[in-house]
Amino acid sequence: MSAVTEGRARQLDSVLDQSQVTEAVADDLFAVVDVLGEATALRRALSDPDATAGAKTDLVERLFGARLSAPAVAVVKEAASLRWSSMGALVAGIERQAARAALKQAEAAGQLDQVADDLFHFNRIVADDDGLRETLTDARIDRTAREQLVDQLLQHRTSPVVVVLAKRALRARHLADALAEYGGLAAQLRDRSVARVVAAVPLTPEQEARLRAALVKQVGREVDLQVSIDPSVLGGLTVRIGDEVIEGTVAHRLEDARRQLA
Numbered sequence: 001m002s003a004v005t006e007g008r009a010r011q012l013d014s015v016l017d018q019s020q021v022t023e024a025v026a027d028d029l030f031a032v033v034d035v036l037g038e039a040t041a042l043r044r045a046l047s048d049p050d051a052t053a054g055a056k057t058d059l060v061e062r063l064f065g066a067r068l069s070a071p072a073v074a075v076v077k078e079a080a081s082l083r084w085s086s087m088g089a090l091v092a093g094i095e096r097q098a099a100r101a102a103l104k105q106a107e108a109a110g111q112l113d114q115v116a117d118d119l120f121h122f123n124r125i126v127a128d129d130d131g132l133r134e135t136l137t138d139a140r141i142d143r144t145a146r147e148q149l150v151d152q153l154l155q156h157r158t159s160p161v162v163v164v165l166a167k168r169a170l171r172a173r174h175l176a177d178a179l180a181e182y183g184g185l186a187a188q189l190r191d192r193s194v195a196r197v198v199a200a201v202p203l204t205p206e207q208e209a210r211l212r213a214a215l216v217k218q219v220g221r222e223v224d225l226q227v228s229i230d231p232s233v234l235g236g237l238t239v240r241i242g243d244e245v246i247e248g249t250v251a252h253r254l255e256d257a258r259r260q261l262a
Helices: 003-017 023-038 040-047 053-064 070-081 087-108 112-128 130-137 143-154 160-169 175-189 205-219 250-261
Strands: 192-199 222-229 237-241 244-247
Touching: 003 070, 003 087, 023 040, 023 070, 023 087, 040 053, 040 070, 040 087, 053 070, 070 087, 087 112, 087 160, 087 175, 112 130, 112 143, 112 160, 112 175, 112 222, 130 143, 130 175, 143 160, 160 175, 175 192, 192 205, 205 222, 205 237
Parallel strands: 192 222
Antiparallel strands: 192 237, 237 244
């Protein structure tokens, strides 16, 4: 995310955070995302850099004012009033708030920690099962059928928020990245960072504690560790926090040496 796009996202965060977020808000914002996904002319009109902010917010009011919850309308109006790099960036900005609204419902219910854990574990289940991953990401399979599979896997085993977000992730270009992004948003709501760790073998509790302490010292905030096992890294760890990658694996060092000798 560029600095400009991140700034726009923070502005929308502020609008949502000042609102009373009910279950309807996430549903309404996801509905707007779906409408924009189908209506190219509307996407263009709401992201037109030559149109005034007032004209665009008036359009939002006419189209959605009587149909959506007030907090959802406020978010869409604010999004329309901002300048975005593309139509897609506008839609992504609204979708981010839809996910945040769903996560805020989990937070209000005291379930946010569990939701974050369940999103991560579902992501790992999909990553580790080639057949499941291929089925869930195959655009040739009707999305309704793929959503029904998510229901079979998750319903009655986790929060409804996890089910909703897992289904929304099916629409993303990269399922794993979408699920990871939702986990990151959950961490931000808890004023934490997410460290995605890849290790050759499982870490002991003591190793996890030392790693977490080192990362907290580096980033200056609490850190959630999401550890995946990949024997191909040979040894050491790869840690990703946001866009920053800390590479300490044997495989990476061997590749560096190979490049230097080439």
